[in-house]
C-alpha cells in the first residue's frame with residue numbers, strides 16, 4: 414500500500430534539553446525588554462512556533478515578530494550542540510526501515526522550518542525528510558496537513574490521498590490534526606503525554622516508542 418510518513422520533531426524524534434531551549438528563548442525576550450514574561454511553565458507541546466512566539470510577545474507586529482524569530486534561529490544555531498539533544502529509542506531504525514522501503518518520509522512540525530533543520534542537522538538526520546510543513550506561518554497545527562499534502566503531491570508526482578498520509582506525533586494536537594485531514598494518526602508516548610492519555614484521543618494506534626513503528630507498519 415502506498416503511504417507517506419510524516420514525523421513531528423520534539424517529543425517524537427528527539428528532545429532538546431529543557432534548560433537549553435527555554436533559557437535561550439528567555440534570554441531573547443529579555444533582550445527585547447520583556448523581563449516579566451516567563452517561559453518556564455508554558456506548555457509548548459503540539460503548538461507551532463508561530464503560536465508560541467506570538468503568545469510570548471503578546472501579539473507582536475510583523476517587524477517585532479520577524480526580529481525575534483531571526484534572533485532565535487541565530488542563537489539556536491550558535492548554541493545547540495548534539496549533547497543537548499536526546500534521540501528517542503527506535504528513531505534511527507524506523508527511518509532506516511522507511512528508507513529501505515523507499516517510502517516518502519516528511520516532517521509535520523510546529524517548528525520554524527529553519528529550527529527544524531538546525532535540530533535535525535545537529536544529530537545528522539536533516540537529509541532524511543523529503544517534504545514537510547512547518548510552524549512559520551500557521552498558528553493552528555490543523556493547517557499543516559493540507560500544506561504538507563500539497564508538497565507531497567508536487568514533489569512525488571504521485572496520486573496520494575489524505576488517507577495515505579501517516580502523521581506521527583506525541584500530543585493530542587498531533588492526533589487531532591491527523592484526524593482533521595482524514596489521515597492515519599500514530600501517537601507515540603515519548604513526549605509529555607502518557608500512553609493512556611494519548612489512547613483517550615482515539616488515534617489509529619499508540620506506540621510506546623518508535624521502536625514499535627516498523628512492526629506496526631508490517632502488520
Ligand SMILES: [Mg+2]
Nearest residue numbers: 421423424583
Ligand atoms: Mg511534539
